[in-house]
Amino acid sequence: MATTDDSMDDDVFESEDDVRNKLGFEERKMLPKTPSPTGYRGYRPPPEVIKLAQNDVLEETEQITHKVILLGDSGVGKTSLLVKFDTGKFQAGNFSATVGIGFTNKIVTIDQTRIKLQIWDTAGQERFRSITHAYYRDAHALLLLYDVTNKTSFDNIRAWLGEIREYAQGDVVIMLLGNKADCGIQRAVRREDGERLSREYNVFFMETSAKSGQNVDLAFLTVARELKYRQTGERDANKFCVQEYSKEQSHKSQCPPCSS
Numbered sequence: 001m002a003t004t005d006d007s008m009d010d011d012v013f014e015s016e017d018d019v020r021n022k023l024g025f026e027e028r029k030m031l032p033k034t035p036s037p038t039g040y041r042g043y044r045p046p047p048e049v050i051k052l053a054q055n056d057v058l059e060e061t062e063q064i065t066h067k068v069i070l071l072g073d074s075g076v077g078k079t080s081l082l083v084k085f086d087t088g089k090f091q092a093g094n095f096s097a098t099v100g101i102g103f104t105n106k107i108v109t110i111d112q113t114r115i116k117l118q119i120w121d122t123a124g125q126e127r128f129r130s131i132t133h134a135y136y137r138d139a140h141a142l143l144l145l146y147d148v149t150n151k152t153s154f155d156n157i158r159a160w161l162g163e164i165r166e167y168a169q170g171d172v173v174i175m176l177l178g179n180k181a182d183c184g185i186q187r188a189v190r191r192e193d194g195e196r197l198s199r200e201y202n203v204f205f206m207e208t209s210a211k212s213g214q215n216v217d218l219a220f221l222t223v224a225r226e227l228k229y230r231q232t233g234e235r236d237a238n239k240f241c242v243q244e245y246s247k248e249q250s251h252k253s254q255c256p257p258c259s260s
């Protein structure tokens with residue numbers, strides 16, 4: 001059965017006379033001289049709606065950009081993680097090493113607050129290190145990745161943390177990510193080892209998969225939440241606790257074997 005869309009608010013279409021009668025003298029002067037056939041032209045939203053829209057514009061223009069940088073050895077999945085978060089897509093076996101550095105802007109919403117993240121993807125290869133060091137200083141958060149199938153990338157995390165200490169701000173938010181968690185059989189680093197290292201350095205920790213999407217959004221949202229807290233100084237009552245979450249996950253079942 002065909003139905004008509006009845007979702008429009010009738011108030012929007014009240015007659016021009018109705019609208020004029022509700023307005024004050026100054027507001028009436030601003031109305032168009034020619035009557036509108038629909039009564040819509042003279043319509044003014046209620047003051048509370050106008051105020052809301054103005055606040056929105058204010059929020060947009062005053063929005064602080066939080067700079068987040070992805071770090072870690074070449075091939076651990078930095079670009080893949082960012083592409084998954086940005087587009088929801090993963091391209092298997094399509095490895096072309098990042099050259100230099102580039103960024104993507106993303107706006108996320110944390111408890112009705114819009115947080116702007118400027119996410120920088122860096123090249124993991126040694127020869128680009130001096131370029132990327134220059135960007136550490138302005139970073140508000142760092143996502144430091146290793147590949148759970150590549151023990152060397154995990155062993156190199158201490159060196160990465162040393163570089164962070166040397167070049168980044170002392171209060172930078174750091175999240176350690178064990179990526180490629182979908183690769184069950186090829187796994188070379190246990191989740192507990194990642195957890196232990198994160199405790200030792202007092203940084204956030206999660207295992208992720210750019211392939212399956214496991215914890216990808218969560219990693220960025222957790223960082224955004226922490227940045228929001230640092231900006232406002234308000235802890236949310238319903239704050240997500242990454243340490244608790246990580247503990248819960250470690251009790252869950254094994255990942256399926258990696259097929260790519």
Ligand SMILES: Nc1nc2c(ncn2[C@@H]2O[C@H](COP(=O)(O)OP(=O)(O)OP(=O)(O)O)[C@@H](O)[C@H]2O)c(=O)[nH]1
Nearest residue numbers: 074075076077078079080095097098124180210211
């Ligand atoms: N199975 C699996 N493969 C992944 C995952 N993330 C990335 N890959 C693959 O790993 C390879 C390297 O990924 P990239 O995202 O290019 O790695 P990168 O860290 O950006 O590398 P550089 O640009 O050299 O620093 C690609 O073939 C990806 O398809 C994942 O979560 N699971």
